[in-house]
Amino acid sequence: MSFGNVALNIVRNWRAAGKLPSLRSQVLIWFGASLIAAVGGVCMVLYFALIAQTNSIDDQLLEKKYETVRGLLPDEGEREFWIGHEVSEDMVGPRRFFVRVLGPGGAVLAETPGMAETAPAGLFRNRSPSTPRPIFATARTAQRGQFRTLVGSAVWADGARSIPATVQIATDTSLDDGVLAAYRWTLAFIAVGAVVLGLGAGWFWIARLLRPLEHVTDQIGALDLNQLGKPIETVGFSRELARLVHQHNAMMARLAQTYAGLQHYADNAAHELRTPLNKMLLELDIALRQSRSPEEYREALSNAAQAGRELKGLVERLLFLARVSTRQTALQAEPFAVGDILANIVGYFEGAAEEAGVALSLQMEQGIALSADRVLFQRAIVNLVSNALDHTAKGGSVVVSARMNHGDARIVVRDTGEGIASEDLGRVFDRFYRSDHVRGAIGGHVGLGLSLTKAIVELHDGRIAIESTLGCGTSVTIDLPGAAVAERLGVVA
Ligand SMILES: Nc1ncnc2c1ncn2[C@@H]1O[C@H](COP(=O)(O)OP(=O)(O)O)[C@@H](O)[C@H]1O
Ligand SMILES: [Mg+2]
Numbered sequence: 001m002s003f004g005n006v007a008l009n010i011v012r013n014w015r016a017a018g019k020l021p022s023l024r025s026q027v028l029i030w031f032g033a034s035l036i037a038a039v040g041g042v043c044m045v046l047y048f049a050l051i052a053q054t055n056s057i058d059d060q061l062l063e064k065k066y067e068t069v070r071g072l073l074p075d076e077g078e079r080e081f082w083i084g085h086e087v088s089e090d091m092v093g094p095r096r097f098f099v100r101v102l103g104p105g106g107a108v109l110a111e112t113p114g115m116a117e118t119a120p121a122g123l124f125r126n127r128s129p130s131t132p133r134p135i136f137a138t139a140r141t142a143q144r145g146q147f148r149t150l151v152g153s154a155v156w157a158d159g160a161r162s163i164p165a166t167v168q169i170a171t172d173t174s175l176d177d178g179v180l181a182a183y184r185w186t187l188a189f190i191a192v193g194a195v196v197l198g199l200g201a202g203w204f205w206i207a208r209l210l211r212p213l214e215h216v217t218d219q220i221g222a223l224d225l226n227q228l229g230k231p232i233e234t235v236g237f238s239r240e241l242a243r244l245v246h247q248h249n250a251m252m253a254r255l256a257q258t259y260a261g262l263q264h265y266a267d268n269a270a271h272e273l274r275t276p277l278n279k280m281l282l283e284l285d286i287a288l289r290q291s292r293s294p295e296e297y298r299e300a301l302s303n304a305a306q307a308g309r310e311l312k313g314l315v316e317r318l319l320f321l322a323r324v325s326t327r328q329t330a331l332q333a334e335p336f337a338v339g340d341i342l343a344n345i346v347g348y349f350e351g352a353a354e355e356a357g358v359a360l361s362l363q364m365e366q367g368i369a370l371s372a373d374r375v376l377f378q379r380a381i382v383n384l385v386s387n388a389l390d391h392t393a394k395g396g397s398v399v400v401s402a403r404m405n406h407g408d409a410r411i412v413v414r415d416t417g418e419g420i421a422s423e424d425l426g427r428v429f430d431r432f433y434r435s436d437h438v439r440g441a442i443g444g445h446v447g448l449g450l451s452l453t454k455a456i457v458e459l460h461d462g463r464i465a466i467e468s469t470l471g472c473g474t475s476v477t478i479d480l481p482g483a484a485v486a487e488r489l490g491v492v493a
Contacts, residue, residue: 145174229256268432280307357394392417409483
């Protein structure tokens with residue numbers, strides 16, 4: 001199995017296991033591959049540049065020789081001198097030139113002694129160049145090493161005749177080859193060294209970069225439920241990681257707040273449930289302490305039943321809120337005339353308002369119909385009117401009004417009562433929030449009314465808003481979509 005197959009199998013297994021290599025090895029693999037490509041590329045360029053350079057030097061020398069030979073050939077006297085000279089000088093020294101002159105039929109007119117064995121005519125690729133420029137080539141022989149060759153044309157003087165001739169010149173470049181081989185080794189050594197050093201430095205550098213990430217992971221792992229909001233320090237982190245940690249801190253702060261709210265809610269719920277339960281048990285205990293008349297038993301049982309109903313009401317409201325907040329409640333929407341319901345509610349509270357000396361009135365645009373859950377709608381408005389009456393002293397007024405507002409039914413319950421302090425206004429929709437917490441729950445006033453109303457409005461995709469000025473009064477506005485003029489919804493107003 002080849003290395004490539006092994007690598008491919010490793011990646012496949014990782015994929016199958018749903019895992020990926022660590023960030024460190026991924027970065028290192030890519031970094032290593034790029035480093036190898038870059039160093040390899042540079043070495044290749046350097047190596048081929050050197051080959052081109054040596055060839056160019058060889059070619060210059062060959063051409064110089066060629067020009068000399070070509071200049072000598074037409075003169076018989078000089079030619080003979082040169083041939084003699086060739087034997088004595090050029091054979092010596094590391095760089096040998098071999099020169100051969102061929103006649104028209106390929107007959108050898110002259111050649112450096114020993115050239116037939118060292119550089120036979122077959123070594124030269126082009127026997128008679130058709131171009132005026134000489135042709136250069138590299139020729140490699142199995143036994144005699146490597147040559148750089150030149151083939152060019154010339155004129156051979158034979159008495160009065162001028163014969164067209166071909167000049168073949170070869171120079172032994174085996175020595176260059178040795179230099180190149182040494183250069184190859186040097187380059188390979190430098191390349192391997194650079195890659196190993198680069199990878200090593202990369203390994204440490206990546207480890208350094210990732211250290212804060214591991215630190216953050218540890219800190220998140222060690223987070224305690226009671227310290228959810230404790231932020232993770234970002235000092236000395238890179239910008240990206242600091243951003244991640246900031247987002248994490250912000251999310252944990254929100255979670256901590258929600259968690260604290262839930263704990264508070266659970267505390268409150270337990271506390272509020274205990275009150276009617278205690279009342280019920282107390283009634284029953286007292287009744288059982290000694291034998292009593294049937295009337296006394298009846299009264300005790302009736303009181304216990306009343307406490308039981310309070311308990312049931314509370315549990316039902318809590319269940320309703322829980323279901324609404326997870327949108328598990330099915331809306332039973334039906335069209336109805338808003339006017340009828342509001343008139344009923346105002347009628348229901350009239351007696352109480354009169355007794356409290358508060359003027360309760362209704363102001364309505366005629367003919368508003370709404371497609372909504374009638375029972376829930378009624379419950380929402382009752383909560384608001386009951387709050388308004390509860391918090392308005394003698395001589396004040398409560399006005400319930402309804403009108404169309406951009407396709408929504410807008411219902412406003414406004415009173416001239418005690419108002420709510422601005423610092424409390426943000427919390428009135430919280431479950432169990434009561435401004436007069438110390439007074440204890442009286443008549444089921446446990447601070448769930450406004451949260452229930454808000455839940456009902458939101459279940460209908462509506463909006464609720466409260467405005468209040470301490471000492472001047474409060475106004476709660478509900479906007480419910482799905483409103484229309486009565487006839488269109490088939491409701492007689
Ligand atoms: N119309 C109002 N005027 C003044 N305070 C109000 C009014 N409506 C609500 N509040 C304040 O908001 C708190 C929460 O109201 P609510 O959720 O209906 O609970 P509850 O009526 O059980 O106290 C009340 O305890 C009261 O302090
Ligand atoms: Mg209330």
